[in-house]
Amino acid sequence: MDPRNTKLADLLVNYSVNLKKGEKLLVESYGFAPLELIEEIVTIANRKGAYVFYEFRHDQLRRAFLQTASEAQIKAQAKYPLYQMRDMDCYIGIRAAENITEMSDVSSQKTQLYGKHYLQPVHYKTRVAKTRWTVMRYPNASMAQGAQMSQRAFTDFYYDVCTLDYRKMSKAMDPLKRLMDRTDRVEITGPETDIRFSLKGIPSVKADGTCNIPDGECFTAPVKNSVEGAVLFNAGSLYEGTIFEDIRLTFRKGKVVEADAGAQTKQLEKILGRDAGVRYLGEFALGFNPHITRTMRDILFDEKIAGSFHMALGNAYGECDNGNRSSVHWDLIQIQTPKMGGGEIRFDGKLIRKDGLFVPKALQGLNPDRLK
Numbered sequence: 001m002d003p004r005n006t007k008l009a010d011l012l013v014n015y016s017v018n019l020k021k022g023e024k025l026l027v028e029s030y031g032f033a034p035l036e037l038i039e040e041i042v043t044i045a046n047r048k049g050a051y052v053f054y055e056f057r058h059d060q061l062r063r064a065f066l067q068t069a070s071e072a073q074i075k076a077q078a079k080y081p082l083y084q085m086r087d088m089d090c091y092i093g094i095r096a097a098e099n100i101t102e103m104s105d106v107s108s109q110k111t112q113l114y115g116k117h118y119l120q121p122v123h124y125k126t127r128v129a130k131t132r133w134t135v136m137r138y139p140n141a142s143m144a145q146g147a148q149m150s151q152r153a154f155t156d157f158y159y160d161v162c163t164l165d166y167r168k169m170s171k172a173m174d175p176l177k178r179l180m181d182r183t184d185r186v187e188i189t190g191p192e193t194d195i196r197f198s199l200k201g202i203p204s205v206k207a208d209g210t211c212n213i214p215d216g217e218c219f220t221a222p223v224k225n226s227v228e229g230a231v232l233f234n235a236g237s238l239y240e241g242t243i244f245e246d247i248r249l250t251f252r253k254g255k256v257v258e259a260d261a262g263a264q265t266k267q268l269e270k271i272l273g274r275d276a277g278v279r280y281l282g283e284f285a286l287g288f289n290p291h292i293t294r295t296m297r298d299i300l301f302d303e304k305i306a307g308s309f310h311m312a313l314g315n316a317y318g319e320c321d322n323g324n325r326s327s328v329h330w331d332l333i334q335i336q337t338p339k340m341g342g343g344e345i346r347f348d349g350k351l352i353r354k355d356g357l358f359v360p361k362a363l364q365g366l367n368p369d370r371l372k
Contacts, residue, residue: 001036004159008213009040011163012092013048016134016210021049023089028055031096034138041092053084059102066103066110074110075117085126096138100146100297104241111240112274115327124329129318136162136213137300146238146297161291161301164371166209169216172365173206176218176286179363180204183347186222186284188231188309190336190343192248195229197222197284205319207285207304216289216304216371221322222281222311225254231311234340235295235302235333242267243297247332255279256313272313277326283312286345286353287333290368299331306368307337307356309345 013019025045027038038054045052066074085091103111127133137143144154184200204220233247242264250258256279261268272278289304296302303310314328336343337356345353352359357367364370 001040004163005037006040007163008159009037009044011166011209012134012136012213013041013044015166016213017090017092017132018210019045019048019050019090019132022051024051024053024087025090025092026053026055026084026088027092027094028057029094029096029138030057030059031094031098031138031140032056032058033096033098033140034094037094037138053088059097059099063102063106066106066114069110071113071117074113078118078121081118081122082126085122086130088127088131091127091131091133093133093135094138095136095300096140098140098142100142100238101241106241108240108270108274112327115274120327124315132210134209134211134213135300137298143296143298157291161214161289164209164214164216164289164291166215169366169371170206170208172371173208173218175362176358176366177204177206179347179352179360180218180220185346185348187346187349188343190232190334191234191341192232193230193334193343195227195231195251197228197254197281198226199223199284202320202322205317212300212304214289214292214301214304216292216306217285217287217310219283219285219317220320221316221324222254222284224280224322224324227251227254227281230258231334233311233332233334235305235308235335236297237302237330237332238297238299239271239330244268249332251281254281271328271330274328275326277324278314278328278330280313280324280326281311282314282316282322282324282326282329283310283320283331285310288358288366288368288371290371293337295333295335302333303331305333305335307353308333308335310334 139158144151207217209215230250248260287304287308310333313330314326316324342355
């Protein structure tokens with residue numbers, strides 16, 4: 001037994017979802033590699049006097065199902081998972097896909113139906129809204145390849161990131177949350193980026209190891225119709241098995257009116273056409289995990305890159321709801337470190353971050369040299 005799995009399981013159970021005696025916990029794994037970690041989670045949960053349930057799923061089976069299923073068959077898939085999720089107090093989701101592009105040849109129509117009939121009711125409306133949850137990846141060869149690292153080096157990196165002192169990070173995030181909660185106007189400038197929007201009246205949320213592992217962001221959502229200007233997302237994005245590079249979006253009155261992704265522009269337009277909410281933003285966040293410094297083609301890591309911000313096309317979270325609804329929630333990232341071209345973020349005219357580093361003294365505790 002790797003002692004790092006024991007440490008990680010303890011973090012997940014006792015900090016991330018804060019499981020209590022008598023509560024129900026669902027552990028859901030996509031892939032079989034995390035078996036040792038799940039053993040530890042089960043053991044810790046049982047010793048606490050909780051009730052733990054576990055499910056194993058696999059992208060290869062999901063691909064085979066979606067390629068041949070009718071809409072009625074896809075809809076039926078949600079019936080029992082939805083019943084189970086409604087009965088849970090806590091949820092830990094572990095992703096361990098062996099092939100990150102396994103779903104790339106599933107049609108956009110089937111993917112859309114899966115989002116509408118399964119992801120929306122089971123996860124967005126029930127798991128996110130009604131349980132204490134956390135979602136994470138588990139290290140494997142696919143992730144190491146995406147990070148362009150050896151598997152041994154990546155595994156060591158993974159445990160450093162995932163077992164960070166999140167209590168320390170959480171405390172350092174308090175001034176940023178207070179600032180975002182009272183901010184109206186946000187202005188972001190950088191290479192091919194000049195975008196403005198309002199946060200007025202929409203609360204922010206500290207992502208401090210309770211919803212994702214790894215973690216390290218503070219997120220909210222723009223006022224739906226307030227977004228104006230253009231933005232370049234310079235971190236590559238893997239979405240539904242396709243890699244998108246340098247996505248450029250232009251907004252008018254909150255809506256995407258121009259979109260470009262080079263060779264993947266046609267695929268981007270298909271996603272933007274899925275429903276009325278995809279062309280509006282459902283999230284804005286600042287990322288600051290000190291151990292994550294470059295893209296890995298894995299959104300749970302990439303959205304926390306130190307010196308980055310991200311915006312999500314589509315569905316808004318209930319904790320910071322701007323009213324946008326969609327079957328899509330797609331996080332797109334811009335890294336503002338000097339190596340990536342720099343950039344500035346202003347809240348109500350005040351410079352908050354420059355070239356990826358927080359400027360106000362109260363926020364400097366979130367800079368990499370202070371969090372490591």
